[in-house]
Amino acid sequence: MDTFDVLIVDDEADFRDSLLKRLKKRNLNVSGAGSGEEALAVLKEEPVDVVILDVKMPGMNGIDTLSAIKRLRPLVEVIMLTGHANVEVAMEGMEKGAFDYLMKPMDIDELLYKLQDACKKKRLNEKRERPVAPRSGSAA
Amino acid sequence: MSPIRRLISRLSGKKRDRSLGENELAELRAAFASRYHHFKLLLSANNKALEIMSEMEKALSGDRSFSMSFVRSQSTAVAVNVFSIVKNLDELAPDKYAELYERLKAIREGINETLAAKRLPEGDRMVAQLSEIGRDMAGLVGSKMANVGEMAGALELPVPDGFALTSAAYQRFMEETNLQAEIDRRLQSREGENLGDLYALSSEIQNLIVSTPLPEELSKAISVAYTELEERTHKGVTVSLRSSALGEDGSDTSFAGQYRSVLNVSGDNLDAAYKEVVASKYGLHAIVYRQNRGIRDEDVAMCVGVMAMVHAVSSGVTYSRNPLDAKDDSVIINSVWGLPKSVVDGSVAPDTFVVSRDPVRISRRDIRVKAQKFVCYPEEGVCRMDLTGKEKSVLPSLDDDHVTALARIALNLEAHYGAAQDVEWAVGPHGTIYLLQCRPLKQITAENGRKGLPESGSAIISGGGTASPGAAAGEVFVIRKSSDVLRFPKGAVLVAEQALPRWAALLSEAAAVVTEQGSLAGHLANVAREFGVPALFGVPGAVGLLENAGLVTVDADGCAIHRGRVEEVLSNARAGRKNLMEGTAVFEALKAVVQWIAPLNLLDPDAPAFKPKNCRTLHDITRFCHEKAVSEMFAFGREHHFSERASKQLYYKVPMQWWIINLDDGFDKDVPGKLVPLENVVSVPFKSLWEGINAEPWQGPPPVDTRGFMSVLLEASANPNLDPSMPSQYANRNYFMLSKNFVSLTSRFGFHFCSVEALVSARQGENYASFQFKGGAADLNRRVRRAHFVADVLEEFGFRSEIKDDGVFARVEGHPEALMEEKLIVLGYLLMHTRQLDMVLANDSAYATHRAKMVGDLTRILAARPPKPGPPPEEKEAARLAAEGE
Known part of the structure; x- marks a missing residue:
């Protein structure tokens, strides 16, 4: 798969930087943001295909950031990546349109595959005549 | 209506529209590509979900240890993947199976309820005075302090004055400072790492705890309690701080030696010492221990006992019965000069006194050379091993009166609790006996007679004492310093000079343990017994003799170590290791949560019951969706008239x-x-x-x-699917x-x-x-x-x-x-x-x-x-x- 643009949003600078480096080595265009607010600012300015988003962050939390991203850029795919193993929070994220909810520690190759799958989904959605809104999971 | 449905409705029911323009063709291709991608995502989530389910079920078979982090992250991961499956099926067949979202919701609520069950501390006071504590207060002050309070109160035995910092104090410290959330996150993120990485994680968490200031109210409560203790004893009294974790020292899981005690602490250093004890909850061996024993991290609240220091002349441990032989009811007393640290951590071979119970009489004295003693000096923080002096080192560390007095106390405690006890004590400068703690003693049923050694005389060494029974074979690995722990190969025989508690982290990896020094009363011996790891302590010259021995067989029952693997010895040994997880809180939590996840009820896709509303587990949903996704893809591919994607006959x-x-x-x-x-x-x-x-x-x-052929005929007449005139599910092609x-x-x-x-x-x-x-x-x-x-x-x-x-x-x-x-x-x-x-x-x-x-x-x-x-x-x-x- 060709290269694409990834934004890592995590308040833990060490984690963010090391993931950034490792993904860059795999030829992705990667940038980082330390908070939800910062991430939204980046999304307004730069092209992003897939966002890797932490759940627990000071300020705007991951779930709120996810909703804001989906409002701002409905086609951008969001992968939650967190140390927070909680079924309810994970389900909330999925219902709000997250592509996946992954838990640290994450194998880098597996993460790369997830990123590729998410990006492919975005590309396919872009080709369709109009973007498809994320379905709400609470359909009944 | 989704774009793909619009396209399909235009195409279906009529021959391929040859007037399709290039744009429409491109659009159609994109729609198909997108559809296929959803199918692929569904398959990948399906695969992952099945993998996790099988891992969870495997964990229940009990051949590995796991923590609550494992239970939580696996439950979360499987729920996420099943959601993904349902969502992608919904993309393939919009709204057709929407009922599945409701089923999923109900199941995940069940999962959540199972995982959320949490124990609350009993009561909310942060400090409890020793004089008001009884054995029924273990939920507030931990069982160690509850027993100390019981000895002081109900039994009127001599115990140093003091107080306990309760589970409520611990809870406030962890929650008001957000420490708990941060620790959970770090533990989760580093799950499954090797011992080396775990070591780094352990010190990270401990540093985090030690560097977090106590909530002001807690700090104040500690200082008030200390001032009151000063008033009851003397100004500037130094104290010991000991862990008294909830669940510690229960009869099933003795957390022997997993946590820290801080001795000789002055009033202005109480906060730091308290945090140090609390931090030891996350010591490497404590983390590994909890994991191996299936103890939920959140069930361990670290209560701390604060007691006036006893400047001990001698001290030790009394067993009200022989811990290594349930049939032996002699009282056994291990004693050293100075504080009991050296008998507990196995660094000094203690004097041993065996006392018959009725009448109370000393039946054996084993006086060892106790070259060192552990002492604390009144100046803050100074505790060290001192030389005892040539003359004193060979003298008994207890006189006969003290021996019999200690035996009587142990027998009283046994009678009071109705079970064998393990009692730690110290003798003060004026000969007064102080009791420091007591806990239930777990005895081992010794087998009749020692197994005979193999004829070959292959023993490299024999001698020492059985610290934990059994026999095992493995490569020798000598441990000299803490960093050696990180290099310890799984399945090796741990050989060390001293039986130090910090080697306990290796007991889940070690085949057997051999040490030159250390008593059967020590923490390491306790943990070895609990883990069912054969251990032989007090084997003279073991390190030197075994260093390059390679593969050896340790016969802890027969007190010998043989070269190579001696099957005869191994098969003589008692039944293998216990399934350590079964019955533990973590195991039960996994078992409960798996009920929502792994059982498969929807077996037959042709049965009328194969419906979303009958999905009772995540596995059911997975199975249902997979079946439907394949048939949706299939029906779609076969029925529409888009030539590029239509079904074709293989030529x-x-x-x-x-x-x-x-x-x-x-x-x-x-x-x-x-x-x-x-x-x-x-x-x-x-x-x-x-x-x-x-x-x-x-x-x-x-x-x-002939019978085979008859059987085919009979079945054919009974099964309508086999009748060629019936519309049949078997009429499909390949x-x-x-x-x-x-x-x-x-x-x-x-x-x-x-x-x-x-x-x-x-x-x-x-x-x-x-x-x-x-x-x-x-x-x-x-x-x-x-x-x-x-x-x-x-x-x-x-x-x-x-x-x-x-x-x-x-x-x-x-x-x-x-x-x-x-x-x-x-x-x-x-x-x-x-x-x-x-x-x-x-x-x-x-x-x-x-x-x-x-x-x-x-x-x-x-x-x-x-x-x-x-x-x-x-x-x-x-x-x-x-x-x-x-």
Whole structure:
């Protein structure tokens, strides 16, 4: 798969930087943001295909950031990546349109595959005549 | 209406619209590509969900230890993947199965309830005075302090004055400072790391705790309690701080020595010392210990006992009965000069006194050379090992009066608690006995007589004492310093000079333990017994003699170490290690949560009950969605009129009875018309499957014994599906759905239903092949027999298989491409050659003959495969099949 643009949003600078480096080595265009607010600012300015988003962050939390991203850029795919193993929070994220909810520690190759799958989904959605809104999971 | 539905409604029911413009064609292709991508995402989530379920079930079999982090993260991951499955199915068939979201919601609520159960501290006061504590207060002050309070109060035994910092204090510290959330996050993120990384994590968490200021109210409460203690004792009294964790020292799990005590602390250092004790909850061996024993992190609240220091002349541990032999009711007293630290951590070999209980009389004295003693000086923080002096080191550390007095106290405690006790004590400067703690003693039932040594006299050393019974073999690994812990190889024999508590972290990895010094009373011995690891302590010269010995057999029962692996000794040893997880809180939590996840109730897709509303577990949902996704993809591919994606008949020399739906990139180019030549199919798993199908000519139906044939006839008349005049589910043809890296085959060979699904690509972790085989014309007995036969052959080639009635479900996953191709060849071969096998599987000898033939064939076929690219497979068999038709 060709290269694409990834934004890592995590308040833990060490984690963010090391993931950034490792993904860059795999030829992705990667940038980082330390908070939800910062991430939204980046999304307004730069092209992003897939966002890797932490759940627990000071300020705007991951779930709120996810909703804001989906409002701002409905086609951008969001992968939650967190140390927070909680079924309810994970389900909330999925219902709000997250592509996946992954838990640290994450194998880098597996993460790369997830990123590729998410990006492919975005590309396919872009080709369709109009973007498809994320379905709400609470359909009944 | 979604774009794809609009397109389809335009296309369906009429011949292909030849006036489709380029734009519309492009749009249609995009819609199909998107659809296929959803299908692929569904399969990948399906695969992952099944993998996690099987991991959870494997964990329940108890051969490994796991923590609550494992339970939580696996539950979360499986729920996320199942959500993803439902969502992608919803994309393939919008709103058709929307009811599944509700089922999913109900199930995950069940999961949440199971995981959320949390124990609250009893009461909310942060400080409890020793004088008001009794044994019923273990939930507030931990069992260690509850017992100390009981000794002081109800039993009026001499105990140093003091107070306890309660579980409520701990809770406030962890929650008001957000420490708990941060610790949980770090533990979760680093789950499954090796001991070395865990070591780093452990010190990170401990530093975090030590550097976090106490909530002001707690700090103030500690200082007030200390001032009151000063008033009751004397100004500037120094104190000891000891861990008294909830659940610590229970009779099932003695957390022997896992936590820290801080001695000789002055009033202005209480906060720091308190945090140090709390931090020891996350010491390396404590983390590993909890994990190995299935103790939930959140169930361990660290209460701390604060007691005035006793400046001990001598001290030690009393067992009210022999811990190593349940039939021996002698009281055993281990004693050293100075504080009891050196007897507990095994660094000094103690004097041992054996006292008969009725009448109380000393029956044996074992006076050792105690060259060192552990002492604390009144100046803050100074505690060290001192030389005892040549003359004093050989003297008994207790006189006879003290020995009998201590024995009587232990017997009183035993009577009071109604069970054998382990009592720690110190003798003050004026000869007063102070009791420091007591806890239930776990005794081992010793076997009658020692096992005789093997004749060969292969013992490298004999001697020492049985610290933990049993025998085990392994390579010797000598541990000298803490960093050696990180290099310790799993399954090795731990050899060390001293039996230090910090080696306890290795007990889940070690085959056996041998030390030169250390008493059977020490923490390491306790933990070894609890883990069922054979241990031999006090073996003189063990380190030097064993250093380069390589593989040895430690016979802890026979007090000897033999060169090499001595089966005779090993088989003599008592039953192996216990399943340490079973019955623990973590194990029970996993067991409860798995009930919502792994059981499969929806077995038969043709049954009327195969409906969303009957999905009771995540596995049910997974199974349902997979079935529906495949049939949605299939029906769609077959029915619409978009030529590029319509089903095509496979052509090899002649049109064959195989139909192919290209989902994406399964052909090397656009193939117009209704036939697809074999050479245009470039699907990797398809090609391997095809190779297997054609690898060996089919011998025709095997000779049938009369009963077999009768059985087929009877079944045929009883089963409407076999009546050619009835509309039947068996009237389907053989269909492949495929792409470059994917194949799904649904096939009816005669009376047999069969399906294969496989993903083979460079993404090794996602590779899998699954196989289902069911039905047949013979009676149930023979069909079941054949199911076992197929499972048996598949297991020979590395598949995991499961049999339900006459069906076989087999799976293999995670192998690199080349190996996956071999697995598909095996499946292809079986597809062809198990047809009608049920007719010959009437007896064991037929079973064995056919099994040997098939395994032999397959082994030969796989061995003969040249490295890629291979020659074109022999395809005449497929041609035959084509001629046979349906």
